[in-house]
Amino acid sequence: GESVGLHLPTLSVQEGDNSIINCAYSNSASDYFIWYKQESGKGPQFIIDIRSNLDKRQGQRVTVLLNKTVKHLSLQIAATQPGDSAVYFCAENMRWGYSTLTFGKGTMLLVSP
Amino acid sequence: GAVVSQHPSRVICKSGTSVKIECRSLDFQATTMFWYRQFPKKSLMLMATSNEGSKATYEQGVEKDKFLINHASLTLSTLTVTSAHPEDSSFYICSARLAGSRGMNEQFFGPGTRLTVL
Numbered sequence: 001g002e003s004v005g006l007h008l009p010t011l012s013v014q015e016g017d018n019s020i021i022n023c024a025y026s027n028s029a030s031d032y033f034i035w036y037k038q039e040s041g042k043g044p045q046f047i048i049d050i051r052s053n054l055d056k057r058q059g060q061r062v063t064v065l066l067n068k069t070v071k072h073l074s075l076q077i078a079a080t081q082p083g084d085s086a087v088y089f090c091a092e093n094m095r096w097g098y099s100t101l102t103f104g105k106g107t108m109l110l111v112s113p
Numbered sequence: 114g115a116v117v118s119q120h121p122s123r124v125i126c127k128s129g130t131s132v133k134i135e136c137r138s139l140d141f142q143a144t145t146m147f148w149y150r151q152f153p154k155k156s157l158m159l160m161a162t163s164n165e166g167s168k169a170t171y172e173q174g175v176e177k178d179k180f181l182i183n184h185a186s187l188t189l190s191t192l193t194v195t196s197a198h199p200e201d202s203s204f205y206i207c208s209a210r211l212a213g214s215r216g217m218n219e220q221f222f223g224p225g226t227r228l229t230v231l
Contacts, residue, residue, distance in 0.1 A: 008154045036222075043117075043206050043222035044157065089156060100147075101220070103156045 008087065010108040019077040019111075023090035023104045028071060030092035034101070035064060035075045039086045047075070047088075077109075085111045115141045117209050119223040126197055127231055134192045134226045136207030142187035143209035147220070148180070151204040163190045197230045204228075 013019050025033065031052040036044035050057045050064045050073075057064050063076040073090050087108045091101040116139040126132050136146055144165050149157040161182050163169040169182035181193040190209075194201055206225040 041225070041227070043119075043208075043224045045222070100159065100162065102159070105156050 008106055008108050010110060012110045012112065013080050015080060015082060015111055015113050017080050019075075019080045019084070019109060021075045021077075021088045021107045021109065023073040023075075023107075025071050025073055025090065025092045025104065026102065027092060028068075030102075032093040033064070033066060033073050034091045034093075035062075035073075036089045036091060036103075037084075037086045038089060038106075044089060080109075080111050082111045082113055085109055115139075115209075115211060115221045117207065117221045117223040119205075119207055119226050121226060122224065123227045123229075125229045125231065128198050129196055131193055131195045132197055132228060134194070134205055134207075134228070136190045136192070136209065136223055138188045138209040138221070141209075141211055141221075143190075143211065144187065145210040146184060146190040147208045147210075148182060148190075148192050149206045149208070151206060151225075153204075157206060160192075194228065197228070199230045202228055202230045 034049040035047040037047050038044045048059045048062050048064050050066050055066050061078045065074045077084055087106045089106045090104040093101050118137045118139055120135045124132055146163045148160045150160055151157045159172050160175045160180060161169045161171045163182045163184040165184045165187050171177045179195055181195060184190040204225050204227055206223060208220050208222045210220045
């Protein structure tokens, strides 16, 4: 289930389940979005990105959905594995081609074997 | 793939001293590097954007005299925390943007540096 801690929401799932991590972004002018995975004590790792002219993009075991109407982004992970346990951040960028990113608050994903 | 390193990975220093953190792009040239700080269980906050050969652009609320950034080459940027205090203790992360790229996925993150100020 999902719980909201003092600072970081946590999603706990069983191995093999599908996970959905949600993100509400702040700026309606943002036109590019990225999902990052961050393991404890490490830097963020790129997972998947999407431009605002799309509403869905698929990668290997991951899918990103974008709903611009409500400024909502989600990351779906199929057949979640213990190695997927990490904190997941969405990041938005206001203008394509400019590198400044604004990161969301993050969600901790805990996968039980 | 593109690799970004940071050195040191961990540093403990006394209050009032200065600490330098290096960020290197190992197998690519980066015209732009970014410095972030991250508190426990919090998100990454952009501190500054560093362009090779020019002055860094600092985000609002970040003291440029406190956090000195130098980007002397296409593969190296340094962040110096001057006169560090316990409230500067944090996880500092750099990222590097591939030279000539226009897309966001050409920004690669380092492993971070854990700074603890006693």
